[in-house]
Amino acid sequence: xxxxxxxxxxxxxxxxxxxxxxxxxxxxxxxxxxxxxxxxxxxxxxxxxxxxxxxxxxxxxxxxxxxxxxxxxxxxxxxxxxxxxxxxxxxxxxxxxxxxxxxxxxxxxxxxxxxxxxxxxxxxxxxxxxxxxxxxxxxxxxxxxxxxxxxxxxxxxxxxxxxxxxxxxxxxxxxxxxxxxxxxxxxxxxxxxxxxxxxxxxxxxxxxxxxxxxxxxxxxxxxxxxxxxxxxxxxxxxxxxxxxxxxxxxxxxxxxxxxxxxxxxxxxxxxxxxxxxxxxxxxxxxxxxxxxxxxxxxxxxxxxxxxxxxxxxxxxxxxxxxxxxxxxxxxxxxxxxxxxxxxxxxxxxxxxxxxxxxxxxxxxxxxxxxxxxxxxxxxxxxxxxxxxxxxxxxxxxxxxxxxxxxxxxxxxxxxxxxxxxxxxxxxxxxxxxxxxxxxxxxxxxxxxxxxxxxxxxxxxxxxxxxxxxxxxxxxxxxxxxxxxxxxxxxxxxxx
Numbered sequence: 076x077x078x079x080x081x082x083x084x085x086x087x088x089x090x091x092x093x094x095x096x097x098x099x100x101x102x103x104x105x106x107x108x109x110x111x112x113x114x115x116x117x118x119x120x121x122x123x124x125x126x127x128x129x130x131x132x133x134x135x136x137x138x139x140x141x142x143x144x145x146x147x148x149x150x151x152x153x154x155x156x157x158x159x160x161x162x163x164x165x166x167x168x169x170x171x172x173x174x175x176x177x178x179x180x181x182x183x184x185x186x187x188x189x190x191x192x193x194x195x196x197x198x199x200x201x202x203x204x205x206x207x208x209x210x211x212x213x214x215x216x217x218x219x220x221x222x223x224x225x226x227x228x229x230x231x232x233x234x235x236x237x238x239x240x241x242x243x244x245x246x247x248x249x250x251x252x253x254x255x256x257x258x259x260x261x262x263x264x265x266x267x268x269x270x271x272x273x274x275x276x277x278x279x280x281x282x283x284x285x286x287x288x289x290x291x292x293x294x295x296x297x298x299x300x301x302x303x304x305x306x307x308x309x310x311x312x313x314x315x316x317x318x319x320x321x322x323x324x325x326x327x328x329x330x331x332x333x334x335x336x337x338x339x340x341x342x343x344x345x346x347x348x349x350x351x352x353x354x355x356x357x358x359x360x361x362x363x364x365x366x367x368x369x370x371x372x373x374x375x376x377x378x379x380x381x382x383x384x385x386x387x388x389x390x391x392x393x394x395x396x397x398x399x400x401x402x403x404x405x406x407x408x409x410x411x412x413x414x415x416x417x418x419x420x421x422x423x424x425x426x427x428x429x430x431x432x433x434x435x436x437x438x439x440x441x442x443x444x445x446x447x448x449x450x451x452x453x454x455x456x457x458x459x460x461x462x463x464x465x466x467x468x469x470x471x472x473x474x475x476x477x478x479x480x481x482x483x484x485x486x487x488x489x490x491x492x493x494x495x496x497x498x499x500x501x502x503x504x505x506x507x508x509x510x511x512x513x514x515x516x517x518x519x520x521x522x523x524x525x526x527x528x529x530x531x532x533x534x535x536x537x538x539x540x541x542x543x544x545x546x547x548x549x550x551x552x553x554x555x556x557x558x559x560x561x562x563x564x565x566x567x568x569x570x
Contacts, residue, residue, distance in 0.1 A: 078165070078416050079389065080250075080352040081257040082343065085133075086332055087126060087174060087266040088372060090361035091117075091382045093329050100285075101326045102278060105337030106386070109356060113388035114433045117399040120444040120495065121360050122406060124380035125372055126266075128448065129359040129405070130177045134158045136409035136426035138447070141550040145449035145490075146374075150179045156421040158409050159186070162257045165418050170246045170258040173239045176359075188249075190242045192235045192263060201233040211268035219308040220371035221317050223268035224324040226276050234272070236264050236328075240335030244342040255416075260339065265328035265362070267371055275327030284319035289519050291368035296523035297375075298508045299459065300450070300488035304373050306460035318365050325364065353415055354388040355408065366519070374450045376493040376502050377520055381446055389415060393433045401440045402497065403429060423552045443496045445544055450488030494541045501525075501537035509534070 092099045096107040097117070123129040123139055131137075131144040134157045139145045142155050151157060157178070159169055163185070170188035183189060197205065207227060215223040231237045243260045250256045291310070294301040313321075336356070343349050361380045363369040372380055385403070387393060392415060406426035413420050414428040432440045489504035500520065502510040509525035511534050524530045 077351065078167075078255040078418075079391075080255050080348060081162070081167075081412060081416075082339070082352050082354045083257065083259040084262075084336060084339070084354070084356045085259070086262045086264065086329070086358045087176075088360060088362045089265055089329060089358040089383065090364060090379060091384055093326065094384055097384070102330045103333040105333045105340065106356065106384075109336070109340065109354065109388060110386050112390070112395050113354070113356075113386040114393050114395060114429075115397050116385040116387070116403050116429075117397060118402045118497070119357070119383060119385035120381045120402065120404055120446065121358075121383050122381075122404060122444075122446045123448050124360045124376060124446070125374060125448065126176045126359050131155075133357070133359070133405045133408060134177060136406045136420075136424040137550075138406065138425055138445070138548050139449075140447060140545070141423070141425060141548060145447070147176075151177055151182075153179065153182065156423070158412065159257070159259075161413060161418060161421060162416075165416070166254060168251055168254040168256040170256065172242050172246070172258070172260045173235060174261040174263040176261075188246050188258075190239070195235070195238060200230060204229045204233040208268060208270060211270055215268055218312065219310065220267050220269075221308070221310065221313040221321050223270075224317075224321040225268075225270055226273040226324060226327070227270055228273050231272050231331075234331075236262060236331050236335055240338045243335075243339045247339070247342045247346050247348065250348075262332050262335070264332050265325050269321060269324040269328060271324045271327035271331055275330055276323070278330065279323040279326050281316060281319045281323055284322045286315070286318055286322070287364065287366045289366040289368075289521065293367050293519070293521040297510060298489060298491070298502075298504055298506075300373070301367070301369075301375060303460045303463045304375075305367070305369050307463070308369070308371070310368055310370070318370075321370055322364060325362065350391070352389075353412060354386070355412070356384065356386040357405065357408070358383045374448045374488055374491075376446050376448065376491055378495075378500075378518075381493075381495075387411070387429070387433065392430070394435045398432065400438060401432065402442065402444050402495075403432075403440050404444050407440070423550065425548055443494055443540060445492070445494055445541070447490075447492040449490045492541055492545070494537050494544065496537070499533055499537060501534060501541065503538065503541060511537070 093101045094106055095103045096110045121129045122132040125147050127147045127149055128139045128144050131142050131151045135142050135155055144151055163169060169186045171186045172190045173192050211223040211225055239260055239262055246258050360372055361383060362372055363379055366379045407429050410420045410424055410426045410428040414430045431437045489506040491502055491504045493502045498515050500512045510523050511525040511530055512520045
């Protein structure tokens, strides 16, 4: 019997609350329809709040401290076993579209079908669109992410979101009939810079945009990086209209992606492929969207960045419905897919298959989730925005990072780790700072209880769980396993 196909759709920087079916303001009819036919995991968390570590976690089923990618601008080490290696060895026809932020260039070339945003041809109009995009990136760099948001009047056919939808359909038109396939459509939207076709402007008028009620004052009890980041992003220069425009364009980008997803799913149906195709939809992380009067993302471990959507559809084996009574991590996706495909889960994979839950053999999966992130300089020596800017302005800030350079937006911060249960969250910082939140009473994580003696026992318990997690998830692979890894790698590489 032919193994199931896999259609893996992901977006970049999309919050959990931006699906209509999750009570969001955003118009997402195609994803809402998919959710109705899927296991809708409503307590699903990413293990890192920024692109590259998150994607490396997702496609290896391993935590950052095991695969060693803790920051952006890195790529997965070549000796890591990821989903695409396993599927290639199993005879899958593989395709990858648009945003990478995962594998080194030489590994990306091993997909049978590859359509990367940076490799696409540029005619005169597409060049003009990219020049416009560059102008929005310049506004982001000089002012802050809020300043990048804009609607545009370019032909949508020149946008990467539209091109990726067409490319996915072309892939489905040409897949070999005698092989199972795995297609990953990795939309770069709704990541900054926030730009969207102007036709969506009427869908999200600024006077109907509601800014979150979580104030900047909520940052006062958090780690210093929060206040420094907000200050250097120059949020105080943004008007209320600027902030509403950011949200309107952000929502528009999501609706535009939703249209492309509808197009892809329609082609899947036209080719009679849906019945034997596992469909996954998720995102790598969220966006502040002006919670805490901040926007974009950052190297911090709040739910607005870590709580993301996850839909898994495969009616043959997965019971559709809302799964909101138990927690799940993004590292659970790879073992789940391999379980569904009848393939061996690689040694060292740290996630757990969701299939006992999704087949309704049980009602519980996990009662806690973890996350971690490492900013450019590991520890933050600054306690206030003024300290950092004084050092920056006098040339005494930390030396240029070898990858990040000397941008004032790439500020130092403390390596941090988090454990979250349904009721509480504890965050440890390498510099000694701690955060503790009672999520039952404070879902928006406003009041840091780490110094409250009434919560000392809870803090100690969570700290012990975090320590035990670090001990139990040390990379189990050793030199004796290297031969097998090299064999897997050689099979992935083309001769």
